[in-house]
Amino acid sequence: MQSRMNKAIVAALGAVALIVPMAACGSSSADSGNSLTVYSYYNKATMDPVVAAFEKANPDIKVQISYGQGDSEYNSTLQTRIAGNQAPDVFNLNGNNRADLMNNGAVADITGAGYLKGIDETYLTDYTKDGKIYGMPISGWLAGVVYNKDLLKEVGYDSVPDNLDDFAALAKKLKDKGITPFLENGQEMSGSLIGLLGSYYASTGTDGDKEIYAGKSTFADQWTKAFEAWNDGFIKSGALPQEATGLNADQVKQSFINGEAAMYRTGGWDVADIKAAGVNYGFSPFPAYPGSEPYVDGGADPAFAISAKTKHKDAAEKFLTFMNSEEGLELFTTAYGSASVSSNYTSDIDEQLKPLYDDYFFKGKFHWVSFEKGSTAMSAEVIAQQQGIQGGTTTPTDAAKNLDAKWSSVQ
Incomplete structure (x- = not known):
């Protein structure tokens, strides 16, 4: 019988993406009246x-x-x-x-x-x-690891480990039971990679991205170790299957909702769908870089x-x-599903997601990459390099060097 892990990959890759045309709209500034x-x-x-x-x-x-x-x-x-x-x-x-x-x-x-x-x-x-x-x-957003409590319980875990070695051990136990351990959107920069990058920067006491943008450092110096840790903890361990490289956000979510994947990277935007599906879920930060502390993806909206x-x-x-204002913040964050970053209003956050906001986001333990130049080209290059590592065609060292080459080209 085909395992749940294989079903997750096959079903997700077979999903049909719906493309909705979107028209641009705009209006010019008015010069009269109020x-x-x-x-x-x-x-x-x-x-x-x-x-x-x-x-x-x-x-x-x-x-x-x-x-x-x-x-x-x-x-x-x-x-x-x-x-x-x-x-x-x-x-x-x-x-x-x-x-x-x-x-x-x-x-x-x-x-x-x-x-x-x-x-x-x-x-x-x-x-x-x-x-x-x-x-x-x-308002601000965050993303971490959402997990199926029932599937983790099947292999003897109550939550997601906060270090890479134990995370890899969990992944092996899930794989042995035919469950896909972890998935994430393969069409955007890897949230698990960037979570590790933030954790690595916490261990050095420096925001390496800003050092790169200022011309004081390189991707080779700042990203190589995070690439290596990600390769060891997520790729070589089999936690993030090679076959899942091209999955999009909806395909990943559906695999989780169907009980085929035990964990995936997401945030508050998927909570309503997860609840509606009746999944017994929880949230955790990404496993920490060795010797550091866990981080989440996140930033100001x-x-x-x-x-x-x-x-x-x-x-x-x-x-x-x-x-x-209190009224504006309540209306906006309720409709958008985000958390207020203003003391003028405290948002009502999902109880499973709230610890990530309280213990990580509001304490500054979050990271995301926003390139100061050539954002589109650089984001695409990160995706290409992470896919190369995931597919075994690129080493962490070469991936960082390739980012340096692309960065030079967008200056």
């Missing part, structure tokens, strides 16, 4: 309740909001509007557009603004340049920013003030 143009990274379901409440609290301001359709489309449309002198009054900075927009003077300096009160500087760091703040994130050329500064500032 209208406010907002171009949102967040979708209509998330922002409509917020806008309605804002307009009710500010009846003299009419919000004209339009929405992006995914990271790439959002960023390209925003750049086009800014280049055409039709920048929205308020827009969002994210990991792939923030460096360019902060560097080219498109974003207003909001350093010292009263509406930033309650947001710890930890979450403002990504939206700060040369000591000046340009974006206001109000895309920040709200004001155009440097806005003609409606007062209205824009009122909008950001509302976003960081």
Whole structure:
């Protein structure tokens, strides 16, 4: 009889991906009256309740909001509007557009603004340049390892081990029972790899990514050991099967929900589906780099920013003030399924996920990679190198060197 592990891979690879065409949308800044143009990274379901409440609290301001359709489309449309002198009054900075927009003077300096009160500087760091703040994130995300408690119990475990050796031992026991140990989306940067990278940086006391961006270090110096640990703990151990290299997020989730995979990398965005499927689940951080402490993936969500050329500064500032109010935060984080990073509101977080926020995210034990240059090309290169390691065609040492070569090409 075919094992559950093989069924997970075969079923997932056989799934049909549905591609939904998405149209770009945008509107130009209005020059008259008290209208406010907002171009949102967040979708209509998330922002409509917020806008309605804002307009009710500010009846003299009419919000004209339009929405992006995914990271790439959002960023390209925003750049086009800014280049055409039709920048929205308020827009969002994210990991792939923030460096360019902060560097080219498109974003207003909001350093010292009263509406930033309650947001710890930890979450403002990504939206700060040369000591000046340009974006206001109000929520944060994290991802860790979600696990099926019943499947782990079958092999004698109550939770996911916090070190790589014991994690590899768990993976072997699961494999021996025909259960796929661990899966993750193979079409994006590996969350388990980046969790290990953050854990490695914690052991060195330095954010190696920032050293690379500043020209003070290299990927060979900073990433090789994390690549090696990932290769040993996840790949050579068989925890992350080679056959799963190309799986997408939905395929991975379905394997877990079907009881074919015991663990996978995800965050709060999948909790509703996991609950609906009746899975007895828990969350844990990623296993730690040897000699360090566990980390999760995470960071501040895309920040709200004001155009440097806005003609409606007062209205824009009122909008950001509302976003960081108790009412705005509750509406936004509830609709988006994220956690507030502002002391002005405490989000209601899933009880299984809450320990990861309390013990890791809110204590700064999280990491994610946001390249300051050539983000699209660099992300694609990381994916190519991790797939090479997973497939046995690339060594950790060569993978890091290849990232250095790509980094040089995008300068």
